[in-house]
Amino acid sequence: xxxxxCSSSWLSSVSRSSGGxxxxxxxxSPEIAPVSGGEGEGEEEEGEEERWSRLLPELLTEIMxxxxxxxxxxxxxxxxxxxxxxxxxxxxxxxxxVRPPLExxxxxxxxxxxxxxxxxxxxxxxxxxxxxNSTFYLYLSLTQALTDKGKFLLAARRFRNGAHTEYIISYDxxxxxxxxxxxxxxxxxxxxxxxxxxYDGAKPARSQSSRRFASKxxxxxxxxxxxxxxxxSYKFNFLKSRGPRRMxxxxxxxxxxxxASDPLKEKLISTSSPLALRNKAPRWHEHLQxxxxxxxxxxxxxxxxxxxxxxxxxTSDPWGIADExxxxxxxxxxxxxxxxxxxxxxxxxxxxxxxxxxSFGTKLACE
Numbered sequence: 190x191x192x193x194x195c196s197s198s199w200l201s202s203v204s205r206s207s208g209g210x211x212x213x214x215x216x217x218s219p220e221i222a223p224v225s226g227g228e229g230e231g232e233e234e235e236g237e238e239e240r241w242s243r244l245l246p247e248l249l250t251e252i253m254x255x256x257x258x259x260x261x262x263x264x265x266x267x268x269x270x271x272x273x274x275x276x277x278x279x280x281x282x283x284x285x286x287v288r289p290p291l292e293x294x295x296x297x298x299x300x301x302x303x304x305x306x307x308x309x310x311x312x313x314x315x316x317x318x319x320x321x322n323s324t325f326y327l328y329l330s331l332t333q334a335l336t337d338k339g340k341f342l343l344a345a346r347r348f349r350n351g352a353h354t355e356y357i358i359s360y361d362x363x364x365x366x367x368x369x370x371x372x373x374x375x376x377x378x379x380x381x382x383x384x385x386x387x388y389d390g391a392k393p394a395r396s397q398s399s400r401r402f403a404s405k406x407x408x409x410x411x412x413x414x415x416x417x418x419x420x421x422s423y424k425f426n427f428l429k430s431r432g433p434r435r436m437x438x439x440x441x442x443x444x445x446x447x448x449a450s451d452p453l454k455e456k457l458i459s460t461s462s463p464l465a466l467r468n469k470a471p472r473w474h475e476h477l478q479x480x481x482x483x484x485x486x487x488x489x490x491x492x493x494x495x496x497x498x499x500x501x502x503x504t505s506d507p508w509g510i511a512d513e514x515x516x517x518x519x520x521x522x523x524x525x526x527x528x529x530x531x532x533x534x535x536x537x538x539x540x541x542x543x544x545x546x547x548s549f550g551t552k553l554a555c556e
Contacts, residue, residue, distance in 0.1 A: 242278045249278065253286040261295070263331055263340040269297055291534050296329055299360050302342060303385075305442070305534035306541070311519070312533065313487075315339065316545060318526040323347040325549070326362065327530065327542050335487065335523045343542050347549070356546050358539065379547045381419040381440075381540070388443055388461040391416050417441075419540065421547045433480050434493060438466040438544055442535040464535055466517060469497040487529045488521025494528070494548040495521040510535075520545045 244252075253272060260266040273283035287297050294307040306312045313330040324346045328339025344362035348355045382394060394417045419440035442464045471480040479491060488495055498518040500510050510517070518541050519531040532541035 242276045244278075246282075249282045250286065253279075253282045257283075257286050263296075263329065266295065266297060273298070296340075296342070296538070302360075302538040303383075304537055306532045306536055306538065308534050310533070311516070311531040312538070314342065314530045314532070314538070314541075315523070316528045316530055316542075318528070318549070320526065324362075325546060327538070335489070335529055336527050342538060345542065345546055347546075354550065356543075358543060358546075377423040377425065379421040380417060381421070381543045382415040383418045383539070384415060386416050387418050387441055391461075419543070421544055423547075433471050434468070434496070434548075436468045436496060436498075436547075438464075438498060440464045440466065440536065440540055440544075442540075465501060466498040467501055469499050469516065484519060484521050487519065487531060488523060490522040490524070492522040496548065498544070518544060520548060 253269075256268050256272055260268050269283060269287060273280045273287075287293075289304045290296055290301050290312065291305045291308055294310065294312070296302065296312070315328055315330060315336050317326045317328065317336075319325075324344065326341065327343040327345075329342055331337050331339060341362070343358055343360065345356050345358045348357070386393075394415050419438065421436060421438045424435040424437070440463070441461045443461045469482065471482045473479075474481045482495065482497055484495070484497070496519075497516045499513050499516055502513045516531075517533060518536055520528060522528050528545070530541060530545050532538065536544075
């Protein structure tokens with residue numbers, strides 16, 4: 190497979206590997222001799238696509254299984270995405286073979302970013318911050334190191350709108366306009382919105398702030414709008430005592446998540462259940478004279494932004510969370526503008542990223 194054209198920045202690493210071919214629909218095709226004239230070139234392209242789609246279903250499925258099995262990590266995993274871009278039949282075969290992060294522990298397609306994380310072990314990611322333009326970039330870790338080149342997943346940008354702070358989260362690092370995450374004046378309460386309905390029957394938010402959040406509607410079969418999917422709040426520190434922030438999260442997590450990897454073929458689930466999370470209380474270390482949490486080597490710099498989120502005892506648990514010691518989301522500083530983000534089910538990468546963004550910035554009422 191020699192050529193792959195893709196306009197999405199989320200898959201930019203794949204397009205760079207294909208020889209710099211840009212623009213147009215995503216497509217994979219074998220090397221062919223150039224045809225003079227636009228009409229002849231279009232007919233040749235259609236012929237090649239039809240040729241690819243004529244493969245026997247059994248053979249096509251076996252090809253996808255071998256490609257999937259031979260690409261455990263990025264960047265080799267881009268071959269799976271490239272195969273899914275050949276034509277509709279190849280995409281259907283890829284969707285039937287590739288399992289979601291909950292089952293395989295891997296991120297493959299952009300739709301994986303809104304599916305629950307791994308069940309058995311956390312997904313290791315990291316965030317890079319650019320203070321100059323208030324942007325944040327989420328990467329998937331490619332090695333066991335705290336930071337590496339990473340695989341780009343999501344981008345976010347912070348905006349000031351009067352007394353409020355707003356964030357926009359996007360698959361495209363060049364499409365960052367206000368905003369899918371907003372806070373109150375004190376920066377202690379955040380509401381998270383999604384431009385796609387999180388479950389069947391979800392109602393778009395009707396608040397004045399939510400109508401400001403523009404998004405591109407990709408699937409015409411899904412109603413557009415902004416849907417509230419969670420809230421994050423920080424408790425007031427009335428006595429101004431020194432200590433870590435105290436935060437609480439209420440996130441709408443789908444129950445009975447579909448395993449389809451293609452958002453155009455995926456059926457919306459019928460229910461969702463609220464997941465209540467709180468930050469794990471640190472302990473005071475007398476010798477070091479500081480508050481401490483065990484981040485298992487994934488955090489190296491002390492910061493008030495660092496936190497671990499757990500589900501309180503007695504929480505309704507349709508997701509199989511082991512106990513209140515199980516860390517669902519972990520976030521911490523490793524460099525001046527670099528932070529690790531490790532998450533697991535029932536949170537998705539999108540939800541985890543949105544929660545971590547709330548930790549940035551000074552919170553006068555909490556510190």
